[in-house]
Amino acid sequence: MALYADLHRHLGGALHPRIIYKFLQKNDHAILNYFPDYDGFYSWFTRPCRTLEEFVKIHTLVEELQSVEHLPYFCLRLCRGAYTFENLQYLELRYNPYFRTDHKLPVAKRLGQMNLIVETITANLRPAEYPITVKQIICLDRRLPTNINEAILKVAKDNLGPVVGVDLAGPEIEPEKWEVWVRLLAKARACGLKTTAHLGETNIDNVHPQYFTVLDRIGHGIHIPLIKPEYLKDLSKRQITLEVCPTSYKQTGVLKDLSRLKTVFDRCRAEGVAIAICTDNPGRNPAPCTLPGEYERLIDNDVIDFTELKQIQNESFRSAFGYAGPPRP
Template sequence: MALYADLHRHLGGSVVPRVLWRYFQRRDLELSERFPDYAEFEEFYTRSRNTLDEYLELHTLVESVQSAETLPYFIYRLIRGAYIFENLAYLELRYTPYLRTSEALSQTQRIDEMAKIVEIVGKTSRVPEYPMVTSQILCTHSRLPYAVNRAIVDLAAQMPEYVCAIDVAGGDSHYAERLDEFIQLYEYARSRGIKTTGHLYETPDGCYPELLPYLMRIGHGIQIPLRYPHLLKDVAARNQCLEVCPTTYLKTGTLDDLHHLKTVFDRCFDAGVDIAICTDNAGLHNVRLPFEYENLLTQDVIDFRQLQACQEAAFRHAFAWPHDQPPASLLTEALTR
């Protein structure tokens, strides 16, 4: 039975390298010529980058081939792999719908097309042979105009059957010059009853305490226990959960050793702050959620008790999980009746 939940996975970074490369070979002559050999493509696609901004450039490669026509191809394979190989019972996919619309259209036309993208992602994520609860988090973006970001928030409110929350993404170092805009967007979202998370305190350049009160969960947030542990008391009081994505910090150059996360977990547990262990970009990393668990355990970052607590926290903080217990508890009850 599927047992796990992933609260932080990007649609753009979720395509595993083999699936993406095969798509190029079959359907995209330009990219197939650019990447004729799989081994070379895998090395390029999954290698570590020096900075978060450099790492995020890879998303544009996938976004360029994810459209209304091709999304069903990618999402079916994503769901199949998540269910069979990762034992996921629950998955939140996050992305910016505007970036899946055609650049040939005007801004107004692209905004109008976003609802179609959300519907396609929602419908194709529900695969009967791979029963899993799925929902979407729509990402506002640091490099998109305010009007587009506002339309993304409105879309989240209009399509609750598919969308469970909003996010802010695009590289946390780019928020500073538009911080007031993002505060306004989060205030607006909360006023409309939309749940919230946000890429924040991922890197030393992305620490904005002004945004913290508006978030129900914190995307990454590792710099809080590492650099600003005095904030943990308030994080705990707001019942905010950190979405920690271990492999990401090595791939982006944010951390040079996974063992730094031991401080993150220990300080959060001591302060009563929940952590959900997530994949972020499972395809870019060529890493699935059970491996994230195993890696943290074998490197003595966490112990089994802490792992179980994080797994339970993921369901407790899931925005669209329809039960009051995680699946393991539901299974235990069914088997002991």
């Protein structure tokens, strides 16, 4: 059996819509008033959006469902699904612990709850019958104030081991605040955490070269080879890997056509910049939404050649933040 690694998957977008729907039924959730049957829910949940902001709104709904008492339910299902249906050997799962705290509590109490969120996730990502290794990446968020992001970073540091890195997530707003994020990411690195950031996903505005000094990988970054290919030399020198998530770009309205990714792969290959193919939010994509499905779509659209596939798959293991297994053949 072929075994793969996925380095960019959000806890809020990882679950099959059927699992979410069953959960809503079990809990008699008010949203079912709008969706009395599964088909209606499925179409709404997996529909392509016009913008990343619109896409993120539905993501927020799922984050609120994933409160501390329900996290074991979701974690078990996503681990066994990833192993059984996608042949994943290694997964880096990312999430924002603050968004999973109790929204009714004052901020200070919510900050205090974050450690329990991480510990609960850690305890439920080791399903005995499914030998998949799942490591965690904790997300900072551009929409949150600095003191909350500092607290998120501290929780990541306190859980180093099961947590292997931090990510900068949220819509690509306020590009002028790059110094704030570069400082936080540098601090994360100094604590022994690896770093990645959602950058250059929807446009090039947020891509400031100073980010390259503090990042191990870049989430998406596809607008770097598309709009600023002159930056690729620096990425190559610093061995920064791009996490490319093909179907996501269609779902968030970033690309109309996957064939545009051919330029991304061609330019990165020419400059020696590694790409890891990832899934981002597979539960939000129309089925089949698996990592092997993404490989197939790239070949189908002539973005990559079948003969490159093995090497590209190995790139994910090589660029992983917490893979401790044997070198891939």
